[in-house]
Amino acid sequence: MRLVVARCQVDYAGRLTAHLPPATRVIMVKADGSVLVHSDGGSYKPLNWMSPPCTLREGVADDGVVEWTVSAAKSDDTLRIRLEEVLHDSAHELGVDPGLRKDGVEKHLQELLAEHTTTLGAGLTLVRREHMTAIGPVDLLCRDTGGAAVAVEIKRRGDIDGVEQLTRYLELMNRDPALRPVRGIFAAQEIKPQARVLAGDRGIECVVVDYDALRGIDDPSLRLF
């Protein structure tokens, strides 16, 4: 890992073209050759970058300024960095990273809801998780007290896309005489207004689920701090 702080100008040409006027920035060159140009604000996204696999070639422009040309290996994407004034330049041996362990995403929410289907509606019972259809798996297939099938789509954030997805499943499942009629439930920690409206128009019920309550907010073993 090489860290450079420099007054620089950057140009990118690839899927789009982009230009950064001269200013002082941090340039990160990773062991795999990838390059990140960061400013002192914004969030984790660099102003400009080149993803691996790529190669860095150091050269000198016509006016004598040091210039890096970073070229992608598979496409003709190119990043050109003019280093007008280098304020810091250091290299560091980092080694291979053991990587990140995650917990708490949609899969976990699905597991919890599968075990607590009544959260979605009184009397609902689970038939199976990941019920397969021709166009993909439905998160939960349930039956209500009347024995009718209920397809459940689970999202962390209930967006319009999720409603469309569930609509496609329902359309398909309702062609199956063995299942018909199938109604839909759209379950999420948060449901966007537009998604709610579309769901209503499609006769799909919306349920907002409380992840922390399901997980058991009082269980101290699940809290890090």
Added chain:
Amino acid sequence: MRLVVARCQVDYAGRLTAHLPPATRVIMVKADGSVLVHSDGGSYKPLNWMSPPCTLREGVADDGVVEWTVSAAKSDDTLRIRLEEVLHDSAHELGVDPGLRKDGVEKHLQELLAEHTTTLGAGLTLVRREHMTAIGPVDLLCRDTGGAAVAVEIKRRGDIDGVEQLTRYLELMNRDPALRPVRGIFAAQEIKPQARVLAGDRGIECVVVDYDALRGIDDPSLRLF
């Protein structure tokens, strides 16, 4: 901007929980308090991070190890970094960045296609760009040689979402007696097979557009290098 290279352990708790075992990494602390933890590989996304607005508090753990606690201002997201061994620590004044200029995204593609509607189909003429409907603007509204309305949805990458979007517009527009019948064209630089199949099923025509050809690939003033 502060740059720290250190053997560290990181824990995040917020919308999910995540853990990084001890290893040497680069930690970037930006002027706005945001923190990025980078390894020596991967792409531009940090292993862990905290977005602004947030505050960094430096403390010492029970075992004497220096520990940073970064807390988000608006949520209770927390990032905890145990600095087991600091190999490098430097601070740099960067100043405000003038920002990025971009060119070549969807809007530009839409401008180009608006001026060259025949690329989408022989005899097509433009009625207007950004034709407003109750659920949002249709990229292009055209008429064909027979005078029938044609709604065009433009994407850089033609995905299933875009087909769904156009479908919603068409459904709505076909309820309008003044426009009916309206057919659809899905235009993109690249169209995914699944999107193509769905479009076919909906009676929507797919057109792959060559951005470079439209822009005029031979115009040297548009080439950076």
Added chain:
DNA sequence: CCATAAATGTCGATT
């Protein structure tokens, strides 16, 4: 300020 759509999205899983 809230809501939605785009992104040089990135990332992981699965075909």
Added chain:
DNA sequence: AATCGACGTTTATGG
């Protein structure tokens, strides 16, 4: 390798 869906998405844009 290609495709698909999720993401602590982030970021820009319009109401």
